[in-house]
Amino acid sequence: DQQVKQNSPSLSVQEGRISILNCDYTNSMFDYFLWYKKYPAEGPTFLISISSIKDKNEDGRFTVFLNKSAKHLSLHIVPSQPGDSAVYFCAASANNQGGKLIFGQGTELSVKP
Amino acid sequence: DADVTQTPRNRITKTGKRIMLECSQTKGHDRMYWYRQDPGLGLRLIYYSFDVKDINKGEISDGYSVSRQAQAKFSLSLESAIPNQTALYFCATSDPRVGHQETQYFGPGTRLLVL
Numbered sequence: 001d002q003q004v005k006q007n008s009p010s011l012s013v014q015e016g017r018i019s020i021l022n023c024d025y026t027n028s029m030f031d032y033f034l035w036y037k038k039y040p041a042e043g044p045t046f047l048i049s050i051s052s053i054k055d056k057n058e059d060g061r062f063t064v065f066l067n068k069s070a071k072h073l074s075l076h077i078v079p080s081q082p083g084d085s086a087v088y089f090c091a092a093s094a095n096n097q098g099g100k101l102i103f104g105q106g107t108e109l110s111v112k113p
Numbered sequence: 114d115a116d117v118t119q120t121p122r123n124r125i126t127k128t129g130k131r132i133m134l135e136c137s138q139t140k141g142h143d144r145m146y147w148y149r150q151d152p153g154l155g156l157r158l159i160y161y162s163f164d165v166k167d168i169n170k171g172e173i174s175d176g177y178s179v180s181r182q183a184q185a186k187f188s189l190s191l192e193s194a195i196p197n198q199t200a201l202y203f204c205a206t207s208d209p210r211v212g213h214q215e216t217q218y219f220g221p222g223t224r225l226l227v228l
Contacts, residue, residue, distance in 0.1 A: 009153070032215050043117070043203050043219030044156070089155060093215045099144065099207055100171075101215060103155040 003027045004092050006104035013111050019077040021107050023090035026071065030092040034101070035064060035075050038087045047088075048075070080111045116140045117220035119204050125226045126194050134189045134223050136204030144207045145187040146217060147171075147179060149200040156203065162187055194227045201225075 005024045013019045023033075031052040036044035050057040050064045050073070057064050063076045077084055087108045091101040117138045126132050136145065143164045148156040148171075158171030160179040168179060176198060180188045191198055201224050205217040 004155075006155075034215060036219075041221070043205075043221050045219070046216050049216065091156075091215075099209065099215045099217075100158060100161065101156075101217060103148075103157070105153055105155040 001026075002105075003030075004090060004102050004104040006088075006090060006107045008107050009105070010108045010110070013080045013109065015082055015111055015113050016079045019075075019080045019084065019109055019111065021075040021077075021088050021090075021109065023073045023075075023104050024071060025073075025092050027092070027094065027102075028071070029094040029096070030102075031095050032093045033064070033066060033073050034091045034093075035062075036089045036091060036103075038089065038106070044089060077109075080109075082111050082113055085109055085111045117204060117206055117218055119202075119220040119223050121223060122221065123224045125228065127228050128195055130194050132191045132194055132225070134191075134202055134204075134225070136187045136189070136220055138185050138204075138206045138218075138220075140206050140208070140218060141184070142206035142208035142218070143184060144209075145181065146205040146207070147177075147187070147189045148203045148205065149173070149198075150203060150222075151200050159189065191225075191227075194225075196227045199225060199227045 034049040035047040038044040066073045087106045090104045146161040147159040162181045178190045204220040207217045
């Protein structure tokens with residue numbers, strides 16, 4: 001049972017345009033959500049997060065939107081740059097789980113010059 | 114210098130062999146985790162430890178064991194490796210006293226191939 005789902009295995013975007021990566025979840029107890037970025041031969045690195053009490057969090061070119069009623073979050077990257085090409089994982093946790101994360105399958109973003 | 118290191122970075126072994134993957138961290142974090150990544154499945158939690166005396170199973174602990182030798186060291190063992198344990202393995206750390214408790218910091222990974 002996949003509690004966190006990223007239904008798009010890959011996404012290709014032109015440099016300078018917006019990249020939108022999507023993530024759906026099923027567990028209504030999740031109250032904190034994170035996005036991680038992973039380059040080949042490296043470990044995932046934390047990118048941005050959002051608490052369930054908010055519906056938007058912005059950090060530079062990266063914005064995460066949370067729609068609790070739809071159990072959906074998205075990561076927007078504007079403008080996209082070739083260096084953003086990587087695999088992006090969304091992850092979720094529930095407060096009563098002591099910080100354990102449940103990860104989605106990942107979406108591979110390719111930003112073409 | 115990397116805050117979370119993993120050794121070895123790559124390993125090839127044979128079915129039935131015992132193998133240990135090691136993780137060390139200089140972040141001073143109490144919490145450590147082992148994950149495996151498989152294509153199309155994301156990262157799945159194998160074991161986690163919230164302090165030196167605390168060990169907990171994750172969602173896919175069968176066939177694995179761990180040892181928390183010190184705050185800075187957390188080792189993962191495959192007692193008798195099998196081919197479906199071929200995967201990319203990641204160690205991670207976190208500390209609720211530093212930022213949000215869920216923010217985890219990952220090592221570079223160990224690529225394991227079981228023949």
